[in-house]
Amino acid sequence: MYHPPERIKFKPDPGPWPTGQQAAESLLFTPVRLGPVELEQRTWVPAMVPWRATDEGYVTPEILDWYERLASGRPGGLVVEATGIREIPSGPLLRIGDDRFIPGLSELVEAVRRGSNGHTRLFIQVIDFLRIRRRPTAERFFREYLAITDRHHDALGAPGLSDEQLRERLLAMSEEQIEAVLTPRELENLRIGYRERVTDMHLRHIRELPEKLPGLFASAAVRARQAGFDGVELHFAHAYTMASFMSALNDREDGYGGAQHHRARLPLEVFRAVRSAVGEDFAVGCRYLADECVPGGSGETDGVYFGTAFARAGMDFLSLSRGGKFDDAKQPKVGWAAYPYTGPSGYECMPSYISDAAGPFGRNLEAVRGIRRAIRDAGQATPVVAAGGIHGFQQAESILRAGAADLIGAARQSLADPDWFLKMRLGRGNEVRTCEYTNYCEGLDTKHKQVTCKLWDRLDLDEPGVRLSRDGKRRLTAPAWR
Ligand SMILES: Cc1cc2nc3c(=O)[nH]c(=O)nc-3n(C[C@H](O)[C@H](O)[C@H](O)COP(=O)(O)O)c2cc1C
Ligand code: SF4
Numbered sequence: 379m380y381h382p383p384e385r386i387k388f389k390p391d392p393g394p395w396p397t398g399q400q401a402a403e404s405l406l407f408t409p410v411r412l413g414p415v416e417l418e419q420r421t422w423v424p425a426m427v428p429w430r431a432t433d434e435g436y437v438t439p440e441i442l443d444w445y446e447r448l449a450s451g452r453p454g455g456l457v458v459e460a461t462g463i464r465e466i467p468s469g470p471l472l473r474i475g476d477d478r479f480i481p482g483l484s485e486l487v488e489a490v491r492r493g494s495n496g497h498t499r500l501f502i503q504v505i506d507f508l509r510i511r512r513r514p515t516a517e518r519f520f521r522e523y524l525a526i527t528d529r530h531h532d533a534l535g536a537p538g539l540s541d542e543q544l545r546e547r548l549l550a551m552s553e554e555q556i557e558a559v560l561t562p563r564e565l566e567n568l569r570i571g572y573r574e575r576v577t578d579m580h581l582r583h584i585r586e587l588p589e590k591l592p593g594l595f596a597s598a599a600v601r602a603r604q605a606g607f608d609g610v611e612l613h614f615a616h617a618y619t620m621a622s623f624m625s626a627l628n629d630r631e632d633g634y635g636g637a638q639h640h641r642a643r644l645p646l647e648v649f650r651a652v653r654s655a656v657g658e659d660f661a662v663g664c665r666y667l668a669d670e671c672v673p674g675g676s677g678e679t680d681g682v683y684f685g686t687a688f689a690r691a692g693m694d695f696l697s698l699s700r701g702g703k704f705d706d707a708k709q710p711k712v713g714w715a716a717y718p719y720t721g722p723s724g725y726e727c728m729p730s731y732i733s734d735a736a737g738p739f740g741r742n743l744e745a746v747r748g749i750r751r752a753i754r755d756a757g758q759a760t761p762v763v764a765a766g767g768i769h770g771f772q773q774a775e776s777i778l779r780a781g782a783a784d785l786i787g788a789a790r791q792s793l794a795d796p797d798w799f800l801k802m803r804l805g806r807g808n809e810v811r812t813c814e815y816t817n818y819c820e821g822l823d824t825k826h827k828q829v830t831c832k833l834w835d836r837l838d839l840d841e842p843g844v845r846l847s848r849d850g851k852r853r854l855t856a857p858a859w860r
Contacts, residue, residue: 379824380724390739395808396807406419410454410784412499414661421785422785425460429471433467436479437479437482442486447855450859451792451795452494460505477601500608504595510715511715513569516568520545520549523567534547534548569709570709576623592652595651611663612649614645624645626641663694664697666699667701671703672701675723689753700741706722729815731816739769746764795811800859814833827847834857
């Protein structure tokens with residue numbers, strides 16, 4: 379887990395909680411319209427992957443418990459985790475790339491209706507991602523993966539060697555010698571693991587992404603509608619395919635890279651395909667980055683450009699995140715794949731309590747405010763969701779009153795206490811379990827373990843019917859609030 383070098387420690391401080399009367403008079407608990415869908419309140423649980431689907435991507439009883447529990451705090455909107463739109467295995471992450479996933483997803487919708495007593499509107503985040511391999515051992519890399527070319531033979535100055543002999547020579551070399559022989563990309567494949575990029579134009583399936591993705595996203599959205607969701611959130615954020623098309627680092631020369639309007643082209647084509655497949659009475663929005671937070675990547679001017687373009691195109695909501703890129707991720711151990719939330723940009727995405735002077739609470743707000751203002755200046759009323767370290771009533775209310783955002787997203791605070799919105803609404807905020815932003819949950823996510831919160835996962839383990847993690851040491855959902 380990355381921490382800024384300053385290592386200043388911040389203590390979460392939710393401030394005073396509202397009485398029931400103050401909550402009733404607040405902006406936070408007023409309705410908001412996201413295109414065709416009305417939310418009862420401006421509270422929002424952003425997508426969080428809990429690592430509970432089957433290896434084939436189906437909904438499990440553990441998934442149903444997780445979302446029913448999150449729904450019991452009755453947030454205005456709840457977004458189901460990043461769900462894969464293709465027919466490719468993705469471990470215990472949900473999938474929506476075929477009609478066979480619809481029955482399980484319908485059960486999930488039912489669980490949320492049940493948990494929230496029909497009060498919460500439900501969205502599903504739909505994602506495409508490119509291939510990534512685990513970091514190989516040097517033996518495996520040199521003996522199997524490295525494609526030997528004349529350049530390698532020339533670099534070693536040994537033209538008579540067979541490819542097999544050359545592989546063995548490379549394997550015996552020092553780090554310094556290897557650096558002189560391999561290209562930067564080959565070195566990355568050795569040290570981090572192979573990872574496809576949207577700029578790999580030598581690969582046919584990468585060249586063809588702009589033709590394929592609109593249809594794949596549209597079919598996924600149609601399935602979401604059939605399963606009973608209120609809308610979809612197109613995942614245009616973090617380290618994945620669509621965000622990579624939008625990145626300032628995307629220099630494709632086929633009209634889908636380079637200038638801002640070229641980088642906005644595929645997301646807009648995806649949106650139009652989705653809209654025409656699901657119609658006007660199903661909410662379609664996206665999550666994208668206010669700032670990529672990597673050198674040379676997209677910054678706030680790109681965020682403003684994309685937000686205005688998406689609003690003009692007719693998106694029903696825009697949820698803004700920050701960072702979370704592969705570019706600066708930590709080197710994984712051998713046998714593990716790189717994870718995009720382990721470097722400085724990952725810190726920007728999920729800031730923890732050990733921070734720099736800016737602190738972990740509301741790091742994205744200035745950028746969100748600027749994007750929302752530009753959208754309003756362009757004459758568009760598209761609602762904007764903010765997230766990142768929000769854990770108190772006054773903090774949330776002042777963000778809304780200042781016009782920095784229209785909805786308040788809280789991921790980890792809702793994991794720490796799924797009932798916190800309801801507690802605030804009922805004037806019982808003093809019972810809220812406040813997130814400590816230690817990122818224990820994110821550590822589990824990084825290790826692909828079932829995500830839980832350290833504030834409650836060891837409580838009442840002998841409670842009848844409680845579901846435990848695979849090692850039997852942790853409960854998988856927060857104890858009920860009585
Ligand atoms: C365990 C975990 C899983 C997450 N999974 C997703 C995800 O699937 N999609 C996404 O857009 N963001 C994901 N996030 C990021 C959150 O939605 C949110 O943007 C981030 O945690 C900052 O908000 P917070 O401070 O309220 O937690 C995840 C965060 C956590 C802690
Ligand atoms: S483990 Fe719990 S307290 Fe710690 S950051 Fe995650 S949600 Fe917050």
